[in-house]
């Protein structure tokens with residue numbers, strides 16, 4: 221149906237019309253033993269989930285709402301690397317299919333003209349030291365027109381169609397994303413995080429800039445100097461102290 225050229229990713233695809241959340245379905249399938257590479261795609265989500273317990277607006281027939289099940293043999297502490305890997309793959313696929321050049325904002329937002337076009341949500345099923353499965357959720361605003369976005373999103377979100385000026389073939393984009401993820405994932409499982417890290421840093425807008433990170437416990441301001449091998453963001457504050465940021469919202473104040 222998708223004309224896939226992948227080996228494992230998407231060999232098992234569940235196409236759904238309306239679901240609560242593809243994450244929820246993928247969690248259940250993973251729990252029931254679904255093989256690595258199983259993908260759930262829906263035309264519409266009635267309660268799409270974002271990071272930090274936010275909701276994710278997922279209207280009918282306009283976006284890509286999809287979840288992928290992976291079963292890597294890595295410790296749970298390395299799971300954030302897979303979010304970064306996915307972001308790199310999605311950027312590459314968007315470049316290839318549309319010619320647009322998106323940026324990555326740490327940890328998982330993909331932006332065009334500083335507006336969000338893709339969100340990635342990585343969730344684990346794990347015991348203390350062992351990952352059972354990783355569920356990677358990808359939400360892409362593909363063919364929404366400006367009027368499709370609710371008021372509160374119109375200044376912070378955009379779609380590929382709006383930026384390109386013409387509709388984008390969703391099946392082609394899904395196909396390309398799965399191919400890119402598969403390639404990077406193979407490289408990552410064989411040789412580690414190095415290549416993904418370099419690619420991620422090259423697409424990131426945050427690194428090298430003065431940023432404000434708002435965490436649950438307060439704000440940290442300083443220069444983003446890089447990410448660690450675990451995908452943790454490093455910020456050097458004005459006193460030269462280096463902070464490790466595991467979870468935050470990043471703001472890049474405009475000069």
Ligand code: BTN
Pocket residue numbers: 240241242243244265267268269270271272274276278284285286287328329338339340341357358359360
């Ligand atoms: C974020 O930026 O906060 C992450 C958004 C992730 C949205 C996707 S859409 C497919 C999958 N199903 C969900 O309910 N969420 C993810």
